[in-house]
């Protein structure tokens with residue numbers, strides 16, 4: 231197997247389609263076309279992407295400032311978009327450490343250029359598939375960056391709807407949570423068809439048709455709750471992403487629950 235990143239610019243990829251929706255510059259024509267096709271069906275998808283990022287910022291600040299977490303394992307990182315998770319965390323405490331994981335070679339290319347740590351903190355990037363949790367846990371970068379005897383926040387933001395049950399989403403989450411000590415956290419966001427079934431059926435079909443996210447699965451709130459088995463959800467529980475501890479620090483577009491069509495939650499490992 232070659233170590234050289236292979237980038238297929240002719241086929242849309244979730245990281246680059248998402249970069250397009252966020253107004254980034256790191257995508258190809260195929261990604262923009264797929265992004266536009268989905269946005270024609272789901273016009274609020276751009277706003278939804280901003281709310282998804284904003285949840286990541288709020289949850290990260292909560293975990294560092296209120297829950298005392300200083301280490302993060304962020305899987306499905308995406309193309310860097312400022313502020314990145316480590317910038318939010320290190321803004322509260324510059325000693326925070328973050329391991330980023332993604333399977334898209336383009337994320338690797340941008341990550342190495344853009345992810346710069348504070349001197350007191352530490353960052354690393356691992357290119358591996360999330361469906362192989364053993365490879366994540368065995369990565370030397372992880373051992374160099376995180377102390378697994380101390381609490382870690384496992385961050386799975388807008389990742390799990392890209393991984394079906396058949397591909398092992400549940401086992402992956404369980405294996406990773408099992409590897410973390412008591413006092414660790416899981417934070418996630420996940421798209422759902424609960425709030426607008428007809429719309430999301432069309433969105434899923436558009437994704438599949440364009441090959442932008444084959445192997446994914448929209449889940450119901452009950453199904454998403456299962457990822458938190460054995461963990462204690464912090465207030466307000468698993469809620470529509472824009473409703474998780476909204477604050478005045480962020481200027482965000484208005485969005486209704488059916489327009490958002492995603493849930494977010496944070497939970498503590500007892």
Ligand SMILES: C[S@@+](CC[C@H](N)C(=O)[O-])C[C@H]1O[C@@H](n2cnc3c(N)ncnc32)[C@H](O)[C@@H]1O
Nearest residue numbers: 245248306307308332333334359360387388392
């Ligand atoms: C929608 S983006 C979310 C990016 C970021 N977490 C956020 O919410 O802003 C999903 C990311 O998950 C990555 N991804 C999808 N499937 C993956 C897999 N099996 N293993 C690792 N990363 C994956 C994609 O490459 C992409 O960067």
